[in-house]
Amino acid sequence: MNDISTELGRRERKRLQQLDHLADTAWTLFEAEGYEAVTMERIAAEADVAKATLYKHFPVKEALLRHRFHRELRDSVSQMGAVMAAEPVGAARLAKFFALSAAWSEAHRAYLLPYVQYRLAERRCPDDEAQRSGLERIFTALIAEGQAAGQFRADMGAPALxxxxxxxxxxxxxxxxxxxxxxxxxxxxxMLMLFLGGLEVRA
Structure with a gap:
């Protein structure tokens, strides 16, 4: 059983390494030659893999962006958490997250429109956790903290919010x-003001 688990773990590591290699190769080409100019065939050739291998993992260029961006977010979670922890629980921590996100988005603006359109066009959340952004998990944690501290309404669950x-x-x-x-x-x-306060005018 241990041998099987070890083999499965090794295969998964190799698979993730290949995904990273493909996404990083594509990113280098996007930066050097421009996103629109780079073809999937060009990426496969530069990564030294068969076109079928590239398409197996990433059917379109936007999927390569998704992998790259989601990995960046996962890698930065600890650092962002430390920055947000310096703020009071509740709205201030959400606001700090969006300030960090705005700075990151400004630096990646050239690639964000195809990425966002691709994400919205996906019919369902990917089963592969590596393909998910992690935003939902971050938002759930921040909202749950605010609920526990009495800062946010608790009649709805944090995951739904x-x-x-x-x-x-x-x-x-x-x-x-x-x-x-x-x-x-x-x-x-x-956006955050509307989320926190809603649209209803209160006396």
């Missing part, structure tokens, strides 16, 4: 990327 927030986040990104919002940080601020 996190799903709402993730789609508001993607909508704000899209407005900025398509020129409907001139400043991403201001758009995030407005």
């Amino acid at each position: 996190a799903v709402y927030l993730e789609f508001l986040y993607l909508a704000a990104l899209l407005r900025w990327l398509t020129g409907q919002a001139p400043a991403l940080q201001a758009e995030f601020d407005t």
Whole structure:
């Protein structure tokens, strides 16, 4: 049994290494030659793999972006957590996350529109955890902290609220990327205000 587990673990490590290699090769080409100019065939040749191998793992260029961006987010979770932990529990920590996200998004703007459109076009959440962004998990944790501290309403579960927030986040990104919002940080601020306060006018 241990031999089987070890072999499965080795195969999974090799698979993830290949995914990283393909995504990193594509990213290097995107940066050097421009996203639109780079073809899947070019990526396969540069990565020294058969086209069928590339398409098996990544059917389109946007899937390569997804892998690269989601890995960056996973790798930065600990550092972001330390920064957010310096803020009070609740709205301030959510606001800090969106400030960090705005800075990252500004640096990656050239690639974000195809990525966001691809994510929204996916019919369901990928079963492979490596293909998921991790945003839902981050939002769930931040909302749950706020609920436990009495800062957020607790009549809805944190996971459900996190799903709402993730789609508001993607909508704000899209407005900025398509020129409907001139400043991403201001758009995030407005989005978060609406999420926290709702639309209803209160006396």
